[in-house]
Every structure is written in structure tokens, then in C-alpha cells.
Amino acid sequence: MKAKETSNSQQNVQTKGNGQGQVKPQGKKKEEGIDLRTLLIQCAQAIAVNNLSFAGELLKTIRHHASPYGDSSQRLALYFANGLEARLAGTGRKIYQKLMEKRTRATDMLKAYRLFIAVCPFARVAHYFSNQTIVDVLNGRQKVHIIDFGIMRLAKREGGPPKLRITGIDVPQSGFRPYTTIESTGKRLAEYAEMFNVPFQYQGITSKWENICIDDLNIDNDEVLIINCMYQAKYLGDETEDIDCPRDRVLRIMKKINPEVLILGIVNGFYSSPFFLPRFREVLFHYSSLFDMLNTTVLQSHEERGAERIERPETYKQWQVRTLKAGFKQLPVNQAILKRSITEKNKWYHNDFVINEDSGWLLQGWKGRIMHAVSSWKPKDSYTNQKDQN
Known part of the structure; x- marks a missing residue:
């Protein structure tokens, strides 16, 4: 099974240890000097001190540079922007319930899991x-x-x-x-x-x-x-x-x-942590590592990528x-x-x-x-x- 998984995934993942085989992202081109992680932290800080207008402006900037098909920082920024927007609107629980009600097909789950196992x-x-x-x-x-x-x-x-x-x-x-x-x-x-x-x-x-x-x-x-x-x-x-x-x-x-x-x-x-800002920083660092791992080991074009805590x-x-x-x-x-x-x-x-x-x-x-x-x-x-x- 291990050999079969590796063989089937060879065309979809980058070569072990050297990052060869990576294709160009299909999403927005990453612009020089844009640090999306810093912008996300600044937006969270603004929300923490109730500076909602500034947080809203930062969210617009983040969304302009984020992409579901870009590199790890662009993909990460997209999902964290969604979370921050839900925090601003106070709709986090409703969004979570909708996500849970949306049933993912078993075949799609299996494909994603096989890819995860392979890389x-x-x-x-x-x-x-x-x-x-x-x-x-x-x-x-x-x-x-x-x-x-x-x-x-x-x-x-x-x-x-x-x-x-x-x-x-x-x-x-x-x-x-x-x-x-x-x-x-x-x-x-x-x-x-x-x-x-x-x-x-x-x-x-x-x-x-x-x-x-x-x-x-x-x-x-x-x-x-x-x-x-x-x-x-x-x-x-x-x-x-x-x-x-x-x-x-x-x-x-x-x-x-x-x-x-x-x-x-x-x-x-x-x-x-019960406090929003330190919790946000830690979860950002945690998922930054996960997105970086996937960005390094899986082609960006691969089709199987995919307030209450x-x-x-x-x-x-x-x-x-x-x-x-x-x-x-x-x-x-x-x-x-x-x-x-x-x-x-x-x-x-x-x-x-x-x-x-x-x-x-x-x-x-x-x-x-x-x-x-x-x-x-x-x-x-x-x-x-x-x-x-x-």
C-alpha cells in the first residue's frame, strides 16, 4: 500500500527534500513587501481593542492579496480573514454550524486523506x-x-x-x-x-x-x-x-x-488561551506551519487541496x-x-x-x-x- 500510494502521488507531490516539480500558482501573484501574517496579527489586535473601522480596512487589504490557489501565506490569509470577519460580525457559531451541515463526499475525503498520507x-x-x-x-x-x-x-x-x-x-x-x-x-x-x-x-x-x-x-x-x-x-x-x-x-x-x-x-x-489575541497568535503560527508543509510537499495546482472555540x-x-x-x-x-x-x-x-x-x-x-x-x-x-x- 505504501509503495502504491507513493507511486500514485509521485506526479502530484514535489520531490522529497528539494522542492522540485513545483508549478506556478494559479491564483494571484504574490507582491513584494506584503507580509500577510503581520497584517493578520494587526487586524486581530485592532479587533481586540475594538478598533473595528481599522480592522475592516485591514481585512480589505488582506482579502486583496489572499487567494485559495496561491502560496501558503495567501491560502492561510484567506481562511484567517474569514475567521476574523466572523469575529467582527459575531457570527462564528453560525458559520461553524453551516460548515458542519455541509457534508463532504466520502470519496473526496478519501482522496484528501490519501494525499495527506502520501506527503x-x-x-x-x-x-x-x-x-x-x-x-x-x-x-x-x-x-x-x-x-x-x-x-x-x-x-x-x-x-x-x-x-x-x-x-x-x-x-x-x-x-x-x-x-x-x-x-x-x-x-x-x-x-x-x-x-x-x-x-x-x-x-x-x-x-x-x-x-x-x-x-x-x-x-x-x-x-x-x-x-x-x-x-x-x-x-x-x-x-x-x-x-x-x-x-x-x-x-x-x-x-x-x-x-x-x-x-x-x-x-x-x-x-x-481564554484571551483572543494570544490565542490568535498561537493558532496562526500553528497553521502557518501546516500550510507551509503542504506548500512545500504538494503542487499548488493539486485539485485535492483543499468566536466560539x-x-x-x-x-x-x-x-x-x-x-x-x-x-x-x-x-x-x-x-x-x-x-x-x-x-x-x-x-x-x-x-x-x-x-x-x-x-x-x-x-x-x-x-x-x-x-x-x-x-x-x-x-x-x-x-x-x-x-x-x-
Whole structure:
């Protein structure tokens, strides 16, 4: 699959490490001396001090130079201008709801994801970390219960696949069919398990994470219990919502579930500040790196590019403090996983991607800015008991 993805994407992405093959942008020509990022920050500053007329003039200038088909700064400016305009008009929530109601075709999502996989190692490395950690924890045992996971690597295990049970947890969707997504996910997983002859059972639970009842998980004593939480915790409320915030409550629930291992993947960002201006600066820097990465690795002409806060990313150091406080013991990064991830990155991806480790986290980034982090944990009690038994 890796070779096929790379081959199919070869004509659409730039040559690894040197930027060859880039075509000229179809949008507006970038003019000398125009620093769109500085203009965006100035506009945010004007909004922060309620200088709405000046903010409006800056928005006109930004829109004049922005383009959905230009380079990274022009594309970035277009979307941030839309956000600033929504902030000015106080319509951020309505715009978000309209975006969520606009259903993207599954084929378009798949095309975009395949392109992302071909040019960026973030998802592939995170899934490899998660899959290999699960395989290592199983250690030949015959029953596994994974809360939210995929199954391909289990099918190739020596001695045959274990009996696999997956519990998918998600909030109900809006509309007349609130359970459609979680039910269709279970159906696809069952079909996939059948392809690889993996004994499979699925249960879907629709609930806010912080309201999960552990009894509903139907945990058996003889199964290996694993919690997999990859890149979704950013949607949980933080201390600006409640002192005893949802993300802390969810970590405590995970501790009570008492899994053999918790696999935690997070988007590394620092734009969860309750104050608009510092939050805007951080999110601008974060997405500047993402847009720069895509601008460097994907042709600009490629057809598959494409006030209330919904995402509240924190840094991996902040998540480390939260998870330790909830009663987990962090496990060290498996050096074999790290070594292979670096080797694969060097072989298939652009030289400016970064893979490293720090404080028990496997880190991924672009040009020195850390974008993603993944780690594994054990409840402190089970860690202590296991140590005493050994």
C-alpha cells in the first residue's frame, strides 16, 4: 500500500527534500513587501481593542492579496480573514454550524486523506505507534477489548488473531439520525475483520465522554483492556469551561476503567488561551506551519487541496501533567518504534519533517515546530502491582 500510494502521488507531490516539480500558482501573484501574517496579527489586535473601522480596512487589504490557489501565506490569509470577519460580525457559531451541515463526499475525503498520507508522516507514524503498542501488550493472550481502535496488524500475529472486541464512543450527531456515524463505523469494522478472519464483536456508545458509565462498556475480566485516544481530546472542554473540566474528568474515568495501557495522541498546540489575541497568535503560527508543509510537499495546482472555540489543543507537557494527575504512570517510548518511524520518514518523506522523543512522548513536527505527540500510559496502581508481582 505504501509503495502504491507513493507511486500514485509521485506526479502530484514535489520531490522529497528539494522542492522540485513545483508549478506556478494559479491564483494571484504574490507582491513584494506584503507580509500577510503581520497584517493578520494587526487586524486581530485592532479587533481586540475594538478598533473595528481599522480592522475592516485591514481585512480589505488582506482579502486583496489572499487567494485559495496561491502560496501558503495567501491560502492561510484567506481562511484567517474569514475567521476574523466572523469575529467582527459575531457570527462564528453560525458559520461553524453551516460548515458542519455541509457534508463532504466520502470519496473526496478519501482522496484528501490519501494525499495527506502520501506527503506527511504524521498519521502513519501515530497509527504505527498505536498498533505496535497494542500488539506488544497482548503478548499472546487470546481476548482483547479495545476502546476505539483499528485491527489490521492483529490479523498477522503469530499463533493467529485474538478474539477482538471494540467499543466505539462518540457524541450523538445533530439531525434525525444521531447514531448513524457510530453504527456505520461498526459495520465497516465488522466487514474489515471478516476480510482478515479476525473474530470480532462491536458495540457503539453515544455519549459525551465525561458522562460515560463504565458498566455500559461490558468489560470482561479475562480480556486485555486497552484504551486508544488519538487526536480527539482537543474537543473536550478545559478550565475556561469548568474548574473540574471535562478533559480532567475523562482522564479520571479512563483511570477507573483500569486499562492495561492507555495510548494518548494529541495535537501539540498552545491556542487554548481564554484571551483572543494570544490565542490568535498561537493558532496562526500553528497553521502557518501546516500550510507551509503542504506548500512545500504538494503542487499548488493539486485539485485535492483543499468566536466560539471548538478545538482547544494544549502542549504535550500540559497533557503530561494532566495525565499524571489523573493517576497514570507514563511508559517510555519503544525505541524500536522510534527507530523505524525515523527510518520510514527519511525514506519516504520530505527532509524538513521532524521525528524525535522527549519526556516519554514520540514527537512529530515540521521545521522544528512540534505538531503532534503520542505516548502510552498505565494506571499507577496496576503498574505498582505488576512491579511487586515481578
